[in-house]
Each structure stands twice: as C-alpha cells, then as structure tokens.
Amino acid sequence: MTISSIVKNSSENIEFKSIFIRPFDSKKGPMLTWVYRYPRKDITKNYSLEESVKLLDELIGHRFSQADMYCIGRDYFLKTDGRERLTVKESKTEREATGAHDKPRQRMVEESAGFLHLLEVTSADGHLRKDKKDKFIQINKFLEFFSVAVQGLSGPEISVLDMGSGKGYLTFAIYDFLRKRAGARVRGVEFRQDMVDLCNSLAAKAGFTGLDFVQGTIEGYDFSETDVVIALHACDTATDEALYKGIRAGAQVIMVSPCCHKQVRKSMNPAGLYAAFTRYGIMKERTAEMLTDLLRASILEIYGYETRVFEFVNSEHTPKNLMITAIKKRESAAGQPEAWKEVEELKAAYGLEYHHLQRMLAESF
Ligand SMILES: C[S@@+](CC[C@H](N)C(=O)[O-])C[C@H]1O[C@@H](n2cnc3c(N)ncnc32)[C@H](O)[C@@H]1O
Secondary structure, three states: OEEEEEEEEOOOOOOOOEEEEEEEEEOOEEEEEEEEEOOOOEEEEEEEHHHHHHHHHHHEOOOEEEEEEEEOOEEEEEEEOOOOOEEEEEEEOOOOOOOOOOOOOOOOOOOOOHHHHHOOOEOOOOOEOHHHHHHHHHHHHHHHHHHHHHHHOOOOEEEEEEEOOOOOHHHHHHHHHHHOOOEEEEEEEEOOHHHHHHHHHHHHHHOOOOEEEEEOOOOOOOOOOOOEEEEEOOOOHHHHHHHHHHHHOOOOEEEEEOOOOHHHHHHOOOOHHHHHHHOOHHHHHHHHHHHHHHHHHHHHHHOOEEEEEEEOOOOOOOOOOEEEEEEEOOOOOOOOHHHHHHHHHHHHHOOOOOOHHHHHHHHHO
16 A cells, blocks of 8 residues: 655756655545645645556656655666666565554655664654754755765665764665665764764664674865765854765765854954944844855855755754755856856855865865
C-alpha cells in the first residue's frame, strides 16, 4: 500500500523540481493528492487513481528520471536512464499503517527511521522527542532541498562531507537517504572528539558502513575531491572554511546554512549614508548577516556556481534559516578582475576590511 511517493525531475525545462504524491479517501473513492514543488511555491492537485497512472506514465522516463515509493513494510526506488532502461531497488522499512485521515505528513526522514532512535531524536517507542522536534524538521527540510540539488550527480557513489557535523543528525539523515539510491560515502568533520566518538559508534551500530566521522577543524581537513560539501550552522567563519574547501575541491554541490556572522560585523565600518545601517544594534547585526551571505553567494557565482539563497525552514524552527545552495555549472571567472567588481564595490560601500572566504581563495589560487 502506497503511503506516498516522490517523483524527481531530471529535465532543466520543467519549472517544478519534484512532486510528492499521497493517497486520501474522498467521497468519490480513493484519490491521490499531487504536490508540485516549485523553487518558491507548492501547487496541489487531486487526481483519481486512473488519472494518476496516466500522468505517471507520461512523466517517468520522459520528464523525470527517478521515483521513490514509500509503502507499508517496503520502499521502492525507481531509476531510469531515459532510454527505457529501468532499475528498481527495494528496501525493508519499519513503517506502520495509519488511518487515511490521521496520517502524518510525508517527510524525507520518517520518525520510524532506526538511526533517529540511536541519536535520541525519537524515544524507545518511536515517538519524536519534544526537544528534538525543531532539529527533526530542520533535517527534513534540508534533505528535501538536498535531494533536488544532487539530482544531477551521477556515478556509482556520491561522496559528501558534512563540515561541523556536531551530533550528526543531518549527517546520518543524508547517508540514510543516499544509501538507498546509490552507493554513498558520507563523512562528518567535527572539532569535538566526544561527538566524533559517539557518532562513529552509532554509525557502526546502525550498520552504516559508508558513514564515518573524523576529528579536526574544517580548515585543517585536507581533501582534494568530493561531490558535495554541506554545513549546517557551522559557526561564523567555519561556514567560509566549508565553502572554501568545497570550491577548492571542485565540489559539484555546496549547501550551507550559516550561523553567526561575527567576522563581517567586526570588520565593517560603513561611511556616509550606509553608516545609518549600523546605528542600532539589531540592524548592524542584520546588515552584517546580509552582507556576509551576499558576498558568499556572489563569490560562489564567480567560481562558476549557480547559486540560490532562500529560507529553507520556517523561522519558528530556527532563526538561522537561511540557506545557500550552489551547483557547479560554469568555468570559474575568478581570474578575471572585472568579475570581482561588485564584490569590491560592496566591500567599499560597507567599509569592509576583508571577507574571510575571499581572502582564503585569493591566498590559495
Ligand atoms: C551549531 S553546531 C551544528 C552541528 C550540526 N551541523 C547540526 O546542525 O546539528 C556547530 C558544530 O560545528 C563544530 N565546529 C565549529 N567550528 C568548527 C571548525 N572550525 N572545525 C570543525 N568543527 C567546527 C562545533 O564543534 C559544533 O559541533
């Protein structure tokens, strides 16, 4: 019995990136709700089973390359290369049936996922712990955007580095998501040894053989290749370090949700009219945030990344809800001085001595 399915888009021409489908009982009988996910909005439509089958037939293998179906007891992951070659992977789940009307909203990570219990996000009886609700929602939303960002990645194995992985909530979720679709190597880099030890022992308990954690700083972690770099709330310049490492390693996808923005706040000193932005503490704080992340996004664009900046989760779940996603699409223009014009003008306007990411890149390339 299908609980819901996600159809993922491989075409650049369709505006919506994915569709979430779930069943419901209407007066006319069983129906399916289709939620079309656009970058900035959702559109919902209801279709009969017959209509849905027809639509799926038109979409899968033509405009979409991947469909995931979550069922009671089993999940199915379908992939097509667009040349009529279909592969279906199957995996067992502990999901239980629920009534059609009291069914929880379909999420990327189910509360029943075994690793959530190991990480103490859920209790022994499989219920979400109250104090972990916000984190659970954050990793679900992060994963939703992650699943779209990595759609274009091919290869037998996807490698991901999670910078400043902390207790590993997101790292485990990313690994669990990827291992069902392709081979995955996911590594958390974390300063705190106690977190690293805990996460490694829980990864072993979960049987997540492609997931590990290493102790060290992001800046000190040396690697030359990875497909994806992510960082969720890596403090202040740790986010810049993660971006820098991703750019330098030529990562195809970089996703960060920044935390505090001390470096820019301390080093900016706008003159003239722009000085008004720093008159009140909270405005200075927000100006520093805007400037830091705008410069980060601009720098990613210069290095050939198609970049988006948006709120990935409602602010009630975390005030640090900005996300920067960057997908490598072009050659870097960093060697051309005119590419830096806007960055330099912004820095001059805000009297910003330096931007940490720019400085590291300038010293490295
Ligand atoms: C706010 S926590 C976020 C943890 C995790 N990403 C999450 O969202 O659940 C930030 C983590 O990054 C680690 N961290 C901060 N700066 C770091 C650095 N420069 N190198 C390695 N780890 C760092 C901290 O020890 C902490 O565990």
